[in-house]
Amino acid sequence: MSDKRVYTDTGIGKKVERKFDREKVAGTLQYTDDLPFGKDLLYARPVRSPIASGIIRSIDPRKACAIPGVVAVITGKDFPYRFGLYLKDRNPIAIDRVRYMGEPVALVVATTEAIADSAIEHVKVEYEALPAVLDVEKAVCDPSVLVHPDLEHYKRVPFINPQPGTNIGNWFKIRRGDIEEAFAQSDTIIEEKMECPQIAHGFLETHCCIAKQDIGTGNITVWSSAQSVFAVREILAEGLGLSTNAIRVIAPPIGGGFGGKAGMTIEALCLSAALHPAIKGRPVKLFVPREEVMLSSWVRQAYIATIKMGISKEGKILGIKNTFYFDTGISAEYGANPVRSAGYTSTGTYYIPNVWTDSYAVYTNKPFGGAYRGFGLPELMSAMEVVIDIAAKKIGMHPIEFRIKNLLQPGLPTCTGMPMSEHALEKIIRKVQADIRFDEKEKPLREGFKRGKGIALAIKAPAKPADAASSAIVKLNVDGTAEVMAATMDMGQGAYTAYAQMVSEELGIPYDRIRLDYPDSATHPYDWQTVASRSCWAMGMAVKEAATDARNQLLALYAEYWKVKEEEIFLKNGSVLCPKKNLSETFGPKLQNGFPMPDGKLKGGPIIGRGRFVPEDVVNPDAETGQSPKSVVHFTVGAIAIDAEVSERTGEIAINRVVAGYDVGKAISPINIQGQIEGGTVQGISAALFEGLVFDAQGKLLNKDFTDYKIATIEEVDFPIESFWEETPEEVSPYGNRGVGEHSMISPAPALNNAVYNALGIRFHRYPLTRERIFMATHAKKAVTEDCYD
């Protein structure tokens, strides 16, 4: 291949067997809940608030404490620490006041899970109910009920902008050009409202954590189903006022994350037990059953968008005015950032010269909104891509031509002012248009159904602080195998497969001789988080550099040992060769034990390659205008089209076919990219068709298990997904690759919404598109309008 003089059959772009799949199919991979801790292990169960808002008048644990096997009952006053990634607004156990139904008010620790489970019934808590605010628009306008009256005292990172005295946990703004003038110049103005509900991650493995304090040193070890060991460590250390090296975080494999295990989730709650004097250093396990995950863990934020657009008679969008309300529930500690992410992408995939955006995180007395695959963009685009279709229809333009006319072509400024990098979006749109036969009116395949096709574009940048860093180590072993230390959580996306391919690419070591292990903050070098579709890119930079560093050491040693030039040495499938001198040997003990050099001395020792990466030039957007020369590292774009048909009689939506393509820059692991596209597409369709948390008027969650909260089963996936990708290389990138893990989840919902409109002539302004709502709308339509807001 290139000037690297490295040859491998298992490098980037090759089909390989994914790392850890064998353990997964054999059932031998141990997730957190599977780890053995022996008879010393204690079990924690939270007592949860039965009301959405109120004062805790008293907590009487005496009856619970008297139950044999109960070791301790911990309340918020025993653990008065506040935690949070971007904004420290979250107490693991409520102190004095409860803010949502399901909030922990006490934690029972017992010798068995069954004892803990029954003891929680015997902790007597008296509440004085307060008015709750559940409606996001009411929460914005009406400060009479404040979810966080102490908001001004909470610590935060500088780029989060809470508004004390209101329920606004973050306010992100874009101000560019003159929006009123743009509207005045426009020939057509449209203004539309779109809504998405809160949705659940639905990972199959619920949260689980074990925490233990060493009674000799006071040091803490945490085993947790977490996406990011270092984020957990830092958030715990900051919240508790401890040094980071007093805390070790180990993340066994996790059973799905989708953002729901990012940042710090239940670890502090578990630690409240492990650090309690009555526990005396025993390990404490906190397993969260399914219903309590739904009640008390992060959800995707509900979203209300009002989008006003001014369009010239030539079909150019001259201005856009956006108001986004994200329902962040009782905590914006993480949810504050999807608000930014949607805000700094608030012109979607389009170039719009005049932009006014207000994106808000709004506190309500509901479970807290956090990271979820797509991080604000599925919400944004499920509104934006519908509004684009509405606009195109209003001005009488083809929806795809309207999109292309206003496309954010390479070089044009995004809404933060940074120039868009190279991409193949137009080519992808044309391919999707052709493959779905967008312009062909086809007959429904089912009797009594109406058929329609819809398209939607997708865009997303990794959303993270400007200084999110990664590092990696590549160690060469005595037998020429390699170990890679990269603290990414491989939660199924296939990160370790990709990293092993990168190391194979750089060192010529066969893929199956390269090993990775799950993250441990005590042994792995630092990585910010496994989120934001950043790992294959950012950690990829570090892994590639570490492998290159190891190669350079190896080449220098061999050059001296063989008395040749480094440029004369080749690495090939686990061997080192110098064809010029007809020398070759397989990688072996010299890599570890040193080289007997011509001068008779031993030189070298274990070869350890080191790599690290932090983006050099990202500048957080200006607080007032949202402008930045480089607001994000890069954008990944794509398009999806859905061919669907709808029954007016039953409200059923049947999908015939999906075509989806993304510009991945470079496909490192094709098997994983296809997996990400298919998985995210179905997750997006599931959200569009079925998903939404439903609360009663008191804030009680009504659908808290998989019986009532439906996610797509295999029965619903009776259609093909034709996935493809383009490879327009990213400039700053290990191999030109860019993030793609989240993108497939972004636009299935609006594509489906557009398809349903094209089938029925009814525009749904709220998700999900359940059978019931379709049925009701088709029957109401005759009497009212084509718009359905119910």
Next chain:
Amino acid sequence: MPKHALSFVLNGETVDWEVETNATLLQALRENGVTSVKRGCEEGECGACTVVIDELAQKSCLVLALEVEGKSVLTVEGLPAAPGKLHPIQQAFVDEGAVQCGFCTPGFIMTTYAFLKTHPNPTDEEIRHALSGNLCRCTGYLSIIKAVKTAAEALSKPIVAGEGGEGDVR
């Protein structure tokens, strides 16, 4: 809670356990170190704890441990013929990219195992119906359908001498 003696065949070997009368099979298996059965919901919705009891795929969270007295229980640990030698169904899941996080995988494989015994040449629709009690949030299911078909093909081929043998449970 009083404990009762329980004797059954687990992955081909008779085991004698003491279990609490109200323990589910899921709890009993996990307490005895069989952790491939996962607690994803503990109420029969997700299928991550599926095992095969006397040829029938069942959710072990909905079966009391004492109900398997004298019966044969197969979990995914019981499938490989030898260390490193995967069962054709397991191999098909690896080959077709039907595994992502892996948490649901043992359950899918056990449902597939029982299903292919009665449906050696399944249609897509039969596969979807048979596996509809197992949830997967990662893959989007298409690769799982492919894996089941690939496994069915592999299983329909005669066993080559030297492969399979004593521990082969297909």
